[in-house]
Amino acid sequence: MDERVGQVAVTFVSRRNGRDEAGYGAAAERMEALAAAQAGFRGVDSVRDSSGFGITVSYWVDEASASAWRDHPEHAATRERGRDRWYDFYVVTVATVTRDYRWSAGNE
Amino acid sequence: MDERVGQVAVTFVSRRNGRDEAGYGAAAERMEALAAAQAGFRGVDSVRDSSGFGITVSYWVDEASASAWRDHPEHAATRERGRDRWYDFYVVTVATVTRDYRWSAGNE
Numbered sequence: 001m002d003e004r005v006g007q008v009a010v011t012f013v014s015r016r017n018g019r020d021e022a023g024y025g026a027a028a029e030r031m032e033a034l035a036a037a038q039a040g041f042r043g044v045d046s047v048r049d050s051s052g053f054g055i056t057v058s059y060w061v062d063e064a065s066a067s068a069w070r071d072h073p074e075h076a077a078t079r080e081r082g083r084d085r086w087y088d089f090y091v092v093t094v095a096t097v098t099r100d101y102r103w104s105a106g107n108e
Numbered sequence: 109m110d111e112r113v114g115q116v117a118v119t120f121v122s123r124r125n126g127r128d129e130a131g132y133g134a135a136a137e138r139m140e141a142l143a144a145a146q147a148g149f150r151g152v153d154s155v156r157d158s159s160g161f162g163i164t165v166s167y168w169v170d171e172a173s174a175s176a177w178r179d180h181p182e183h184a185a186t187r188e189r190g191r192d193r194w195y196d197f198y199v200v201t202v203a204t205v206t207r208d209y210r211w212s213a214g215n216e
Binding site: 004008009011013017046047049053057063088089090091092093095096098099100101102103104105 | 112162163
């Protein structure tokens with residue numbers, strides 16, 4: 001319980017424009033692996049539906065590590081490509097976790 | 109810009125078990141409408157993919173309104189039904205927004 005309290009959650013809400021699926025897929029896979037290799041990375045949850053609407057939440061040990069990922073040169077370049085090629089819109093929200101709880105059908 | 113700074117974001121990450129689609133769908137629709145009618149509600153983003161994995165983020169003006177929604181009797185009863193019937197697992201994370209930014213292809 002409470003394992004994410006104090007972490008920084010970066011939520012990326014976006015809609016894909018449906019173009020360049022192959023390019024987008026390769027870049028998304030690369031960004032997920034690169035993020036996971038950064039200092040301070042604490043996990044990610046990501047989902048996109050068939051309409052192209054998606055939410056990705058990445059978790060960081062502190063604000064400095066979240067900002068370092070934002071400023072990572074390859075991430076910044078990919079974000080630029082995303083604006084040119086892949087997205088209709090996106091919204092990024094940075095927030096500090098104050099509480100959390102989890103439930104699983106296997107642990108009742 | 110910065111329109112969500114200071115708001116409380118409640119992130120619900122879950123996996124559906126695939127059973128009782130009709131009951132789940134009706135309850136999800138009802139909960140979305142009920143949440144939107146609560147004092148302090150400031151919006152919601154929600155997506156679920158075909159595997160049943162989903163992320164919903166609701167935004168609240170402050171911690172008190174987020175907690176009031178958690179404790180709403182009908183919401184609490186539906187959460188109980190969800191554990192009995194609809195979910196393999198879920199994780200709830202409550203966080204305070206410190207910054208946000210948005211980009212849209214139409215506003216370059």
